[in-house]
Amino acid sequence: MSLVRLEKRPAPSRLFSGLTPLMAVIATMVAGGILFAFLGFDPLVAIRTIFWDPLFDPQFGPYSRPQLLVKAGPLILIATGLALGFRAGIWNIGAEGQYIMGAVVGAGVGLAFYPSESPLIFPLMVVSGALGGWAWAMIPAILKTRFGTNEILVSLMLVYVAENILASVSSGLLRNPEGRGFPGSRNLARDYPAASNPELIAGTGMHWGVVAAFIVVILTYVLMTRHRMGYSIRLAGEAPRAARFAGVSPARLILFCLGTAGALAGLAGLFEVTGPAGQITIDFNTGYGFTAIIVAFLGRLHPVGILLAGLLMALTYIGGELAQLMLGMPAAAIQLFQGMLLFFLLAMDVFANYRIRIGNPEVAK
Amino acid sequence: MKLVTKLMTGAALAVGLAGAAHAESHGGDPVKAGFIYVGPVGDGGWTYEHDQARQAVEEEFGDAVETVYQESVPEGADAERAITQMALSGADIIFTTSFGYMDPTIAVAEKFPDVKFEHATGYKTADNVSTYSARFYEGRAVQGTIAGELTESNIIGYIGSFPIPEVIRGINAAYIHAKKVNPDVEFKIVWAYTWFDPAKEADAATALIEQGADVILQHTDSTAPQAAAQEAGNVYTFGQASDMAEYAPKPRVSSIIDNWAPYYIDRVKAVMDGTWESQSVWQGIGDGMVEIGEITDAVPEDVKADALAIKESIASGEYHPFTGPLNKQDGTPWLAEGEVADDATLAEMLFYVEGIEGEIPN
Numbered sequence: 003m004s005l006v007r008l009e010k011r012p013a014p015s016r017l018f019s020g021l022t023p024l025m026a027v028i029a030t031m032v033a034g035g036i037l038f039a040f041l042g043f044d045p046l047v048a049i050r051t052i053f054w055d056p057l058f059d060p061q062f063g064p065y066s067r068p069q070l071l072v073k074a075g076p077l078i079l080i081a082t083g084l085a086l087g088f089r090a091g092i093w094n095i096g097a098e099g100q101y102i103m104g105a106v107v108g109a110g111v112g113l114a115f116y117p118s119e120s121p122l123i124f125p126l127m128v129v130s131g132a133l134g135g136w137a138w139a140m141i142p143a144i145l146k147t148r149f150g151t152n153e154i155l156v157s158l159m160l161v162y163v164a165e166n167i168l169a170s171v172s173s174g175l176l177r178n179p180e181g182r183g184f185p186g187s188r189n190l191a192r193d194y195p196a197a198s199n200p201e202l203i204a205g206t207g208m209h210w211g212v213v214a215a216f217i218v219v220i221l222t223y224v225l226m227t228r229h230r231m232g233y234s235i236r237l238a239g240e241a242p243r244a245a246r247f248a249g250v251s252p253a254r255l256i257l258f259c260l261g262t263a264g265a266l267a268g269l270a271g272l273f274e275v276t277g278p279a280g281q282i283t284i285d286f287n288t289g290y291g292f293t294a295i296i297v298a299f300l301g302r303l304h305p306v307g308i309l310l311a312g313l314l315m316a317l318t319y320i321g322g323e324l325a326q327l328m329l330g331m332p333a334a335a336i337q338l339f340q341g342m343l344l345f346f347l348l349a350m351d352v353f354a355n356y357r358i359r360i361g362n363p364e365v366a367k
Numbered sequence: 368m369k370l371v372t373k374l375m376t377g378a379a380l381a382v383g384l385a386g387a388a389h390a391e392s393h394g395g396d397p398v399k400a401g402f403i404y405v406g407p408v409g410d411g412g413w414t415y416e417h418d419q420a421r422q423a424v425e426e427e428f429g430d431a432v433e434t435v436y437q438e439s440v441p442e443g444a445d446a447e448r449a450i451t452q453m454a455l456s457g458a459d460i461i462f463t464t465s466f467g468y469m470d471p472t473i474a475v476a477e478k479f480p481d482v483k484f485e486h487a488t489g490y491k492t493a494d495n496v497s498t499y500s501a502r503f504y505e506g507r508a509v510q511g512t513i514a515g516e517l518t519e520s521n522i523i524g525y526i527g528s529f530p531i532p533e534v535i536r537g538i539n540a541a542y543i544h545a546k547k548v549n550p551d552v553e554f555k556i557v558w559a560y561t562w563f564d565p566a567k568e569a570d571a572a573t574a575l576i577e578q579g580a581d582v583i584l585q586h587t588d589s590t591a592p593q594a595a596a597q598e599a600g601n602v603y604t605f606g607q608a609s610d611m612a613e614y615a616p617k618p619r620v621s622s623i624i625d626n627w628a629p630y631y632i633d634r635v636k637a638v639m640d641g642t643w644e645s646q647s648v649w650q651g652i653g654d655g656m657v658e659i660g661e662i663t664d665a666v667p668e669d670v671k672a673d674a675l676a677i678k679e680s681i682a683s684g685e686y687h688p689f690t691g692p693l694n695k696q697d698g699t700p701w702l703a704e705g706e707v708a709d710d711a712t713l714a715e716m717l718f719y720v721e722g723i724e725g726e727i728p729n
Contacts, residue, residue, distance in 0.1 A: 065455055069448055169560050173530055173728070182490055183532045183717045189470050278444035280470060284529060284560065288441040320448070326437045327452055333407060333439040 008356040015354050022350035023300060023307070027314070029346040034339045043329055051328055052321030052339075062324060068207025070316045072278050075212040076101070076270035078312035080294035082215075082222050083263030085303040089226075090238040092259045096142065096157025097267040098291025099164035100135040104268020105275035106164075106171055107134025109187060109282050112197035113176055116188065123196045128210075128272060135268015136261050138164065143260035147253040153260065165287065172284045191280035199277035211273025215312075218266060222305040231258065267291060296344045318343065400424060400635050401458035402436040403449055405465035406563045412588025412608040413562065413625070414438065417464045417487075420627035427632045431639065442467025450475040454482050460638045462631065463487065465562075466531075472496060483643050485634055488533065490714070492645050499630055502651030503533065504713070505681045506623035507540035507584075508688035509659050509674050510605050513621060514582040515545030515552050516670040517603050524575030525556045526568060526585040526592060530727045532716045534586045539720045540688045541584055546722060548673065554723055555580055565591035576602055583618075593619055603665070610660040621674070622660030629655055649710065652682045689713065694721035 031053075035045030056066035080097045087094050108131030115123050142156035171177075173185035180188075190197045202208050226232035237245040238255055246252070270290065279286055297315050301307030322336035402421050406414035421434050435458065440449045446468050453461055454475060460483040463472045469489035476484045476496045484496040492498055514523050523545060527534050538556060545552045555578055557571040564587070572583055572592035582603045585592045590611050596602035596618035604614065606622025630650070637643040650656035659678050662671045680686035691702030696719040702708060717727065 062452060062455055065451060072444070072448075166560075169529075170728075183715045184466065185529060185531060186467075192470060192474070274444065278447070280443075283443060283467060285442045285467060288443065288445060323437065323445075323449055323452060327435055327449075327456055330435070333437075 005360060007359045008352065009359050010356055011354075018350075018354040019302060022354055023302065023311070023347060025353070026300075026343060026346040026350045029350070030339065030343045033342055033346070037335065037338065037342075038331070041331070041335060043331060048325055048329060048331065051325045052318060052336075055324050055328075056317055056320045059324075064205075066320050066324070068201075068205060069320055070313060071207040071212045072209070073316035073319055074312040075209070075215045076274055076290045077294050077297045077315055078215040078309055079211065079218060079270040079273075080263075080267045080291055081297040081301065081308045081312060082218050082305055083266030084294055085298040085301070085305070085308060086222065086225075086235060087259035087263050088239075088298060089303050090235040090255055090259050091242065092256055093154045094139065094142070094157050094260055094263050095154050095295065096139070096159075096161045096291070097263060097294055098287055098289065099157070099161035100138045100264040100267035101271040101274075101291045102161075102164040102168050102287050103138040103271070104131040104135035104265075105271030105279075105286060106168060106176070106282060107131060107137075108268070108272035109190060109197075109275045110171070110176055112190060112194070112276070113187060116194060116197075119196045121196070124199070124276070127197060127276065128269065131268045131272025132265040133268070135271065136265040138268070139260045139264020140257070143257050146260075147256050153256070157260075161291070168282070168286060169284045172282055172286075176282050178281075185284050187282040189281045190276045191278075197276055199273050209273065209277045211270060211277060214269060214273065216309075219305045219309050226305065235259065267294075296340075300343070300347055315340075397431050397433045398428075398460070398635060398639050399433045399435065399456075399458045400631075400638075401453040401456075401461040402434065403440050403446065403453065403461065403463045403465075403468060404436060404438040405440065405442065405467070406588065407438050408436070410563055410588055411590050411611065414464070414588070416609050416625045417462070417627055420631045421462075423628035424631050424635050428635065428639075432635060440468075443471070447471035447474055450484075451478070454479045458482060460485065460635060460643070462634075466533075483634075483638055490647075492647055494645055497634070497645050498647045500533075500649050501625055501656040502649055503623060503625075503657060504536040504540040504688055505651040506657045506659060507537040508544045508681060509678045510584055510621065510623065511541035511544030511546075512548055512677050513662070513666060513670055513674045514541065514584060514603070514605075515547065515549035516673065517620070517666065518545075518549065518552060518582045520579045520581045521549065521551045522553050522555055522579045522581065524572070524578070524580030524583040525554055526571045526575070526583065526587055527556055527558045528562050528586045529560060530558060530717075532714060535719070535727060536713060536716050537584075537586055538723065539716070542723050543688065543693070543720060544677070556723075556725060558728055559587050561587065563588045565589040568592050569595045572596060573599075590614065606660055612660065615661070616663030617665040619663070620665050621662040624658040624660050626656055626658050652678060653684060695719070696721055696723060 031049055035049055038048040039045045055062055057063060084094055084097055108127040111130040112123055112127040142153040145151040145156055146153045176187040178186060178188045188194060199210050234250040238250055275282055297308060297311045301311035318340050325331040326333060404414040408414055408418040425434050437449050440446050450471055462485045464487045466488045469486060469491055472484050472486045473491050476493050480495055486498050488500045489498050525538055542554050555575055557575055559567050559571050561567055568587045568589050569591040572595035575583055576599045583592055583596055584605055585607045588608050593604050593611055593614040596604045602618055603620050604618040606619050608625050610622045610624050611619050662674055687707040689708035691706040692704045693702040695701045
């Protein structure tokens with residue numbers, strides 16, 4: 003008889019579901035602090051540099067605060083879409099590929115009109131970007147509904163296909179003809195105003211992608227709480243059999259969830275390539291599509307939670323960069339620190355799903 | 368759009384002024400030199416050599432200089448932020464050490480007119496942005512000579528990173544000189560589409576060895592191909608970017624070493640003296656930016672002598688690795704007898720010379 007036991011809760015604790023992300027962050031700070039101390043850094047200074055300085059340091063804050071939005075925007079956009087599917091038990095792991103294809107298709111459409119100055123170009127690119135991501139996500143969706151293939155594998159494999167397409171168009175189809183033979187498209191943000199996605203208000207970091215992220219968070223919230231589709235998604239995830247009896251079509255759900263996630267990832271790619279990144283290059287994708295999976299779970303698959311989780315993730319990125327710059331911390335230590343965050347979040351779920359009992363069960367009764 | 372442009376200029380100006388104020392407040396303090404790296408400092412290749420040079424700058428100037436670096440910075444949006452933060456932290460000169468940092472470097476340089484920027488391997492300069500690169504192809508000529516004489520299967524494998532002019536120049540230079548000493552030589556080229564990915568590089572090396580290659584040249588930065596060659600047995604390799612001496616005397620029989628230290632010391636000194644000016648340099652063996660690592664005893668004496676002779680003639684400027692007669696792959700004449708390639712053509716080289724099989728992927 004052990005003294006500490008886990009007892010399964012009849013239903014996950016709402017209190018702990020809300021609290022565990024916070025507990026995970028605190029546990030990450032403690033474990034991260036110990037790691038930093040072992041590496042020879044003052045743990046308090048390190049934690050302050052990561053979590054405090056990007057927001058409030060007088061030297062960096064004014065620049066870093068807007069950058070939080072720039073970094074969080076695509077994460078929130080992608081994670082919100084992924085969370086729809088995750089709640090319904092549909093596992094799209096290939097958002098990175100959908101993100102790439104949105105950028106490639108959107109930028110391709112824009113570049114086809116170079117150097118036109120028509121104000122219609124950017125909206126057209128936005129639509130094309132969403133379509134590009136949507137179409138890429140439709141591949142695993144249709145393969146699943148038609149042939150029952152596993153969407154996890156197919157969507158993931160398509161990331162590698164997308165990366166190869168990206169490499170190909172960077173050095174071929176979309177290559178900048180004035181780029182002296184180097185791979186990479188024209189710089190949309192710098193050299194093609196009609197196709198650029200600049201800061202809407204200078205110094206805020208707010209570009210169309212960030213605006214879109216906020217709008218999508220609100221729309222998804224409404225969808226999940228007020229709309230029949232939101233109800234179907236929740237039902238399918240929580241009680242698949244009941245969902246079938248209630249007339250929810252699994253195929254429609256798969257097409258909707260994968261399609262929406264793909265379109266949102268495509269949008270994120272388009273806003274990134276026209277704004278912060280500026281151009282299609284071989285290394286255009288930096289892992290937003292994968293990080294967004296962490297963000298979705300960190301945010302409890304809830305739109306508002308994802309908004310906060312996206313901002314927190316962005317903070318660890320930018321704070322991590324500052325820790326490298328100011329303290330000379332190795333990049334690997336920062337990545338380890340971010341990995342801990344997900345680990346602790348999953349580990350803390352124990353508290354949401356189980357009660358901890360101390361003492362002998364017979365005595366406790 | 369006009370309004371947006373105005374707003375952006377305003378913002379740039381505001382940040383610029385902040386930068387200026389900052390630079391001035393640094394008056395008597397040590398000069399701060401920042402480095403942005405594309406890989407980890409322990410990659411054993413490209414980034415490792417840049418970091419060695421950073422340490423050389425610290426050794427040279429002691430307390431008069433402070434260096435900072437950020438490693439594994441992705442090219443693109445993240446690079447612009449990393450460079451901006453480095454400028455905000457008070458750096459006086461920033462070395463951005465990968466081609467993909469070109470536009471971000473130019474963008475940040477516009478906002479910080481008083482900070483000096485040095486961009487490696489690019490072609491865009493500004494009043495406060497210089498570019499620098501090395502004539503690695505000179506080293507490839509030496510490698511090609513050794514490789515052509517060493518190979519017994521007459522198949523030389525080449526691991527390309529990306530099909531860009533710099534890499535294609537290297538392939539051409541190596542091929543021309545291998546062919547010169549061994550008319551039967553054949554090149555097999557594999558594109559890894561990465562600068563640093565040990566797993567992919569190892570796969571590429573293994574594939575080449577399976578196709579019969581007994582000498583492997585690489586334009587990627589990890590030591591994985593060396594390890595694959597060692598395992599396979601009778602295969603020769605060359606260190607890339609860094610000496611990779613841990614694989615000597617065999618499989619690694621020589622190497623091309625990027626030596627950035629003299630240039631970095633020189634440029635930091637120029638900032639200290641207030642003599643820094645924007646420039647664009649492309650230095651080779653003669654200037655010491657490209658070094659040939661020790662040719663080991665696994666190479667026969669006469670081959671070694673040939674290799675050293677060609678190295679000397681390139682260093683002295685007596686011989687140019689791209690000297691005619693040379694035809695392009697499709698047979699069209701490129702350089703006439705005795706004619707030497709000009710830098711502009713070399714900078715944009717996107718064709719193979721005659722004799723190399725296969726197409727440059729796009």
